[in-house]
Amino acid sequence: MKASASLSVVSVFLLCSSTVASQACDQFAAVGGNFTVPLGHRLRLPDILKWKLNGSVIFYRRTMRMVVGKNDDINQDGSLKLTNLQKDQAGLYTSEVLDRSGRLQTTRDTNLCVLDPVKKPEVKASCQDGNVIFHCVSGAQPADVEHEWLQNGAKMKENRRWFETKAEETKGAEFVCKVSNKFSSETSEPVIHNCAETGYPDELAGINIWVLTGARVGFIVVLTVLVSVCFVRVEKKMTMGLKDEEELPFQRTDTEHRSRDPHFFPLQHHDLRS
Incomplete structure (x- = not known):
């Protein structure tokens, strides 16, 4: 009885082993x-x-x-x-x-x-508290896909979808994400972060930082022009006011001088009629 049971166990084990090997x-x-x-x-x-x-x-x-x-x-x-x-x-x-x-x-x-073959990934960098976070964005990939990171062409220890490092220590370095499985591999385009220079991420709410910077510079230029125009107009009004004040005493003096002249007769109302 025991021998029969042992034989059955061995048979099941061999069958399972054969099935696993065949797969x-x-x-x-x-x-x-x-x-x-x-x-x-x-x-x-x-x-x-x-x-x-x-x-x-x-x-x-x-x-x-x-x-x-x-x-x-x-x-x-x-x-x-x-x-x-x-x-x-x-x-x-x-x-x-x-x-x-x-x-x-x-x-x-x-x-x-x-x-299924792997798809070409894309690297995105974001800045946070003096650090830079690299994300390997690759969309839907096969279940057996593996990640690999390269810094200036040299393989790194990182093997996850993302990793974080010091921004100042990696300033100017090129980072590449590589995805692969048993028979295919794809590599992203190299990315250089600018976190150590600006302190801002490459993208903010989906808007490129350079677009935001350009908009900010444009706003400053327009504001400067408006302030300059207002300043010129105010200065012009002030200059005209001072000129009027300077001419008014001369007009009064001329009128008083004529009134003292014995040959000066002011124009009467009936003379206007004639």
């Missing part, structure tokens, strides 16, 4: 890409060649007669050509080489995993 990926390829499944055997002219995917025959050639598939499905060495890969083409590929009489000469299994 392991030997090769990786990207969706939409091309891949060649190696044959791993030197093919001779009279050999019979079969290719299977998950147990189903997808290519079968007997000597020079095609049974399943077409000649373009394989390379000259017998390796299998896969183009414009899709996820339903992932699985266990098995090659079988038989001699002319049908006896198996060699077989080989290749478990191919077809995954």
